[in-house]
Amino acid sequence: MTINPDLQGRSYPAAEVYDVGREKIREFARAVKATHPAHFDVAAAQALGHNDLVAPPTFAIIVAQRADAQLIEDPESGIDFSRVVHADQRFTHHRPIVAGDRLVAELHVDGVRAMGGGAMITTRSEIFALAPDLAPDAGADADAAGVREPVATATSSILVRGEGQ
Amino acid sequence: MSINFAELTVGQDIGSRSIAVTRTDLVKYAGASGDFNPIHWNEAFATGVGLPGVIAHGMFTMGAVVQLVTDWAGDPAAVLDFQTRFTKPVPVADTTGTPEAGAVIEVSGAIGALDAAAGTARVDLTVVSAGQKVLVKAQAVVRLA
Numbered sequence: 001m002t003i004n005p006d007l008q009g010r011s012y013p014a015a016e017v018y019d020v021g022r023e024k025i026r027e028f029a030r031a032v033k034a035t036h037p038a039h040f041d042v043a044a045a046q047a048l049g050h051n052d053l054v055a056p057p058t059f060a061i062i063v064a065q066r067a068d069a070q071l072i073e074d075p076e077s078g079i080d081f082s083r084v085v086h087a088d089q090r091f092t093h094h095r096p097i098v099a100g101d102r103l104v105a106e107l108h109v110d111g112v113r114a115m116g117g118g119a120m121i122t123t124r125s126e127i128f129a130l131a132p133d134l135a136p137d138a139g140a141d142a143d144a145a146g147v148r149e150p151v152a153t154a155t156s157s158i159l160v161r162g163e164g165q
Numbered sequence: 166m167s168i169n170f171a172e173l174t175v176g177q178d179i180g181s182r183s184i185a186v187t188r189t190d191l192v193k194y195a196g197a198s199g200d201f202n203p204i205h206w207n208e209a210f211a212t213g214v215g216l217p218g219v220i221a222h223g224m225f226t227m228g229a230v231v232q233l234v235t236d237w238a239g240d241p242a243a244v245l246d247f248q249t250r251f252t253k254p255v256p257v258a259d260t261t262g263t264p265e266a267g268a269v270i271e272v273s274g275a276i277g278a279l280d281a282a283a284g285t286a287r288v289d290l291t292v293v294s295a296g297q298k299v300l301v302k303a304q305a306v307v308r309l310a
Contacts, residue, residue, distance in 0.1 A: 005246075010207055010235070023264050024197075027196075027197045028197045028198065028228075029199070030193070031190075031193045031194045031196070031197035031198065031225075031228075032194070032197075032225065032228030032229045032231075032232065033184060033190075033229050033232060034228075034235065034241070035232070035236075036232075036236060036240075036241050038240065038242070039241065042245070048240050048242070050242060054241045054242050055241075056231070056232075056235070056241055057222060057226060057228075057231050057235065057241060057244040057247050057305070058227055058228040058231065058247065060222050061198060061200075061228075062198055062199055062301075065198070065199065069243075081202075082214060083214075085251075085253050086223040086224070087250065087251060088249065088250040088251065089223070089224065089227060089248065089249060090246070090247070090248035090249075091243050091246065091247050091248070092245070093242075093244065093246065094245045096242035104189060116174055120298070138238070143184075155248075
């Protein structure tokens, strides 16, 4: 199956809220062998000026990969998950992710490029924190109203290997 | 924060460390991140798709090596931007039941650029496992002032 070139420019709206919990921050921090007290001890995080436990710098991948799954699992995309290789990754933080955040991600397909029999696909997850009770699909109007705040931009390229690659 | 921005110079070493990795670490990372791709925990599946064996998640390596930067900066939230390309897989041998590591990732960091107006430093990481560079253009921009 070949990759659908019409994917380029496609967007997937924020679908579900990811609630950032203290124990998830601690679990993720341990999993990447992080030892900084701001990931584990609320008082230590607050001493650095944060409201609550601070997530490690790559924590946003949880939210970004959930967003990417919408594309990979989209039957129209033509992507075979077992042939996907992660090629590059970037996080730009607009503000730290802390415990208690309600996060959503809008997914944008920025690039689709044929490579051999496969394709390189670049996606961008715009991750926002929502005010309590705000619905996931709140749009840019919510930014102006101050109830949705940009938190991070996660950009990822995946290589979908073609047959024989 | 203990770092004096004015005293930093481009090319300055920020330190290095060795990260020992086991299959158990990969299972923990899979659970913590939600990335359950079997190439990271199932030997038969990994070899079946042409890999030398189970390999570490690229995101495990990326997430583990940045701790050098976080600890140097003194605040995990100081990392404003972090990027890398994944160039080589990190195969992790099955050493279950022994105290041995299945792979070792060596990371070292040096200041690649300074932006006095923004109060930021770019730290360039060199990341090697089994003699091969596994990350390329691994760069973290850190706010220090």
